[in-house]
Amino acid sequence: MSTNTLDCRNLLCPMPVIRTQNALKELQEGDTLEVTCTDPGTLSDIPTWCRINQHQVISTNEQNNEIVFVIKK
Amino acid sequence: MTQDISPQNTSNAPKQRKAVALISGGLDSLLAAKVVQEQGIHVEGINFYTGFCVEGHTHAIRKKDKDKQKRNNSLWVAEQLGIKLHIIDISEEYKDIVLNPKHGYGANLNPCLDCKIFMVNQAQAWAWAEENGFDFIITGEVIGQRPKSQRKETMPIIARESGADDRLLRPLCAKNLIPTLPEREGWVNRDELYDFSGRSRKPQFELAKKFGFEDFAQPAGGCCFLTDANYSKKLADLWDARGERRYELDDIMLLKVGRHIRPKKNFKLIVSREEGENNFLRGYKKQFTSIHTVSHGGPLTLLDGEFDKDDIRLAAQIAARYSGGKNADQVTVQVENYKGTSFVMDVPPMTAEDVKQEWHV
Ligand code: SF4
Numbered sequence: 001m002s003t004n005t006l007d008c009r010n011l012l013c014p015m016p017v018i019r020t021q022n023a024l025k026e027l028q029e030g031d032t033l034e035v036t037c038t039d040p041g042t043l044s045d046i047p048t049w050c051r052i053n054q055h056q057v058i059s060t061n062e063q064n065n066e067i068v069f070v071i072k073k
Numbered sequence: 074m075t076q077d078i079s080p081q082n083t084s085n086a087p088k089q090r091k092a093v094a095l096i097s098g099g100l101d102s103l104l105a106a107k108v109v110q111e112q113g114i115h116v117e118g119i120n121f122y123t124g125f126c127v128e129g130h131t132h133a134i135r136k137k138d139k140d141k142q143k144r145n146n147s148l149w150v151a152e153q154l155g156i157k158l159h160i161i162d163i164s165e166e167y168k169d170i171v172l173n174p175k176h177g178y179g180a181n182l183n184p185c186l187d188c189k190i191f192m193v194n195q196a197q198a199w200a201w202a203e204e205n206g207f208d209f210i211i212t213g214e215v216i217g218q219r220p221k222s223q224r225k226e227t228m229p230i231i232a233r234e235s236g237a238d239d240r241l242l243r244p245l246c247a248k249n250l251i252p253t254l255p256e257r258e259g260w261v262n263r264d265e266l267y268d269f270s271g272r273s274r275k276p277q278f279e280l281a282k283k284f285g286f287e288d289f290a291q292p293a294g295g296c297c298f299l300t301d302a303n304y305s306k307k308l309a310d311l312w313d314a315r316g317e318r319r320y321e322l323d324d325i326m327l328l329k330v331g332r333h334i335r336p337k338k339n340f341k342l343i344v345s346r347e348e349g350e351n352n353f354l355r356g357y358k359k360q361f362t363s364i365h366t367v368s369h370g371g372p373l374t375l376l377d378g379e380f381d382k383d384d385i386r387l388a389a390q391i392a393a394r395y396s397g398g399k400n401a402d403q404v405t406v407q408v409e410n411y412k413g414t415s416f417v418m419d420v421p422p423m424t425a426e427d428v429k430q431e432w433h434v
Contacts, residue, residue, distance in 0.1 A: 010356030012326060014122055014145055018162050038356070041145065048148040052158055065352055 002027070005034045009066065013041045017049050020071070024055060027073045032058065035069045042067055090260040091115045092242070094211040095192055096158060098146025100289045101213030101245060104280050106154055108244040109211050112261045116211070117157045120147040121192050124164035124325050125171075125298040146290040153286060164322050167191070171299070172318050176230075181305035183297060189214070190230070193241060209240040209255045215277075216246045216270040245269045245277070298329065307333055310434045314338055314378065323360065327375070330354065333434040334391060340378030341434065342388050344395050347372075360411055364392045367417060368405035371396025386420060393422035 006023045008016035016037045023033055035046065043060070046069050050057050058070040094106035096118035110116045151158035170191050174184030193210060239254040247256065248268035256263040269276045281289060298304040307328045312318045314335065327343055331350050335341035342364075345351045351373045354363075361375040362385075374392040376385070385408055393404035399422050409415035 010353070012329075014120075014126070014147075014160055015162070017145065017148070018122060018160050021160060038352070045145045045148055048144070048152055049158070049160075052148065052151050052156075 001030045001032070003032050003034065006036070008035055008037045008039075008042070010038055012039050013045060016042045017045050020046060020069075021049065021053075024053075024071070024073050029073055031073050033071045033073070035071065037067045037069070038065055040067070042069075046071070089113065089115055090208045090255070091117070091206055092209050092211050092255075093207045094118050094156070095213070096120045096147045096150050097213070098150055098290055099213070100274075100277055100281060100286075101215060101218075103150045103153065103213070103286065103289060104277060104284070105211050105213035105244045106150075106156065107284055107286075108266065108280075109242070109261060110154060110156070112265060114261065116154065117207075118147070118151050118154070118159065120158060120160045121167075122160060122162045122164060123167045123188075123297070124322050127298055127301075149288075149290070163191075168320065171320075179300065181300055181302050182308055183299035183305075186230070208260065209242055209253070211242050211244060213245060214243045216249050218270075218272055218274075242266075298325075304328060307434050310335065310341075314341065323357070327357070327377070331372075331375075332395075334428065334432045335434050336387055336391065336429075336432050337384065340376055340380040340384055340388070342391055343375040343377060344392060345372040345374070358409065358411070359413075362408065362410045364389055364406050364408050366393060366396040366398060366404055367407050368403075369393075369396045369398030369401065371398070371404075386418070389418060389420045390423040391428060393420055394425065394428055396422070398422060399425075 004023065004027060006019060008019050011019065016035065016039060020033070020035050023035075027033060037046070043062075047057050047060070050071055056072040058072050059068075061068045092109055092114050094102060094109070094116050096102050096106065097120070106116050106118065147158060147160070170184050170187045171182065174187040176184070176186040179185050189212075193212065239257075242253050242255050242261065243250065244261075245267045246269050247253070247263065247266035249270055252263055255261045256266070267276070267280070281287075299308075308320070308325070310333075311320060311324060311328070330343065330353055331346060332344040333341055334344060343354065345354050354373045354375055357363075357375055361377060362380075364374040364376070364385075365371065371392065372395050374388065374395075376388055380388065389406045389408065392406060393399065396404055398404035402421060403419045404422050405417060405419050407415050407417050
């Protein structure tokens with residue numbers, strides 16, 4: 001199992017989702033991905049995308065205009 | 074499990090057919106996918122990102138739009154349908170469509186017909202779709218709904234030029250068109266498809282009600298910035314100023330944000346209108362020269378183009394005009410280039426009348 005990070009700061013919807021989708025494709029089942037975003041819309045989009053595609057959002061943290069998601073594939 | 078996807082499959086046990094639905098996030102593609110899904114077809118969605126897509130929270134950078142829905146509509150649609158959604162970034166390839174549309178533009182810089190051909194083609198060509206044994210493609214097109222791309226004569230053009238041919242099914246208006254392969258093969262029952270046509274959306278609303286969809290998106294200006302007159306004007310201005318028709322993804326993102334003021338052909342200012350835009354533009358400081366007011370509260374301004382010292386001074390005066398010091402004699406501004414080197418200067422703010430109307434792009 002590996003832990004990976006993805007920087008989606010300053011990207012507007014739906015780029016953070018696309019980048020997350022593409023990054024997860026490269027990972028193995030059980031790996032985690034930490035995604036950092038600044039678009040407030042990701043608060044709804046990333047969890048929705050994960051639900052649709054059966055990935056798990058382990059945590060969501062919002063601080064200083066940045067949102068950090070930890071996603072488990 | 075291996076699946077026989079050949080259209081000639083005549084075994085007695087019918088295979089579950091698979092369709093890719095082009096999901097825009099609007100009502101029509103939602104309904105089209107649902108109609109086919111109801112017939113027992115396995116549906117998955119594709120949404121193409123062109124760079125010009127309007128999404129709720131593209132606006133949500135701004136406070137005044139904070140209450141608007143911030144969801145991505147194509148994701149919402151997929152969730153309503155319970156289908157997977159694959160979002161594909163086609164912004165690079167899409168440039169050629171915007172810059173050189175073979176079939177021309179619509180009312181603004183929207184190359185709808187070429188766009189549709191391209192998107193269906195992408196869906197068709199998308200290696201994944203074929204690898205995974207998808208049998209046909211669904212779109213939410215309705216004859217006569219859009220003056221250019223959705224006329225009866227253009228429907229076959231899209232099917233033919235996209236390469237999808239008769240594997241392209243438009244469930245909402247299929248009964249007005251010749252039967253496609255999925256209908257002829259009996260994968261879908263033509264009788265349960267629709268014959269919508271024209272600009273009225275009433276039949277769609279009725280169908281939505283029947284399926285119990287309520288909270289669907291009805292974007293007033295459509296789902297694409299290219300249909301927006303103001304946006305198209307800014308894009309045309311960009312091409313005009315550059316003397317050539319080209320753009321980068323950042324250019325078209327920035328057209329969505331701030332006030333765009335072009336005092337001279339060689340450069341323009343992008344002036345943030347509020348905190349959210351400030352935050353967004355700050356992310357571009359490593360790519361552009363920026364101006365921010367030091368002596369007074371004020372917006373962050375980016376300079377786009379080629380400019381000399383005098384131009385910077387002019388830009389600083391305009392930026393000062395939008396700061397808290399607009400009535401002061403002097404405003405101190407900090408000018409920083411993309412490498413982070415900066416200097417400070419004092420300028421008298423420009424008056425409202427001096428910022429000419431025609432400068433506003
Ligand atoms: S409105 Fe935009 S996305 Fe829709 S068909 Fe026209 S160009 Fe393409």
